[in-house]
Amino acid sequence: MTSADELIEGVHPDVARVLRAKSGMERLRLAHETWQLVRDRLAAFLASRHPDWPKAEIDRAVAGRLLGDSGRAAPISR
Numbered sequence: 001m002t003s004a005d006e007l008i009e010g011v012h013p014d015v016a017r018v019l020r021a022k023s024g025m026e027r028l029r030l031a032h033e034t035w036q037l038v039r040d041r042l043a044a045f046l047a048s049r050h051p052d053w054p055k056a057e058i059d060r061a062v063a064g065r066l067l068g069d070s071g072r073a074a075p076i077s078r
Helices: 013-021 024-049 055-066
Strands: none
Touching (some): 024 055
């Protein structure tokens, strides 16, 4: 198993130490910037996969994914 295949089971102690040293406002800013980055990258990915979709459809798909929709079909109930 390579390091890329390993599961992340917790925050590395060095990362935890650095985050603890930051103020609450700094941690909140980092979380917000991460959210924006994920949103923008997901929108770019979906736009590249679906060039025919209007911006409103891409925005709806991004919102759905960020709210927990994996984008996969629902399982068939039997």
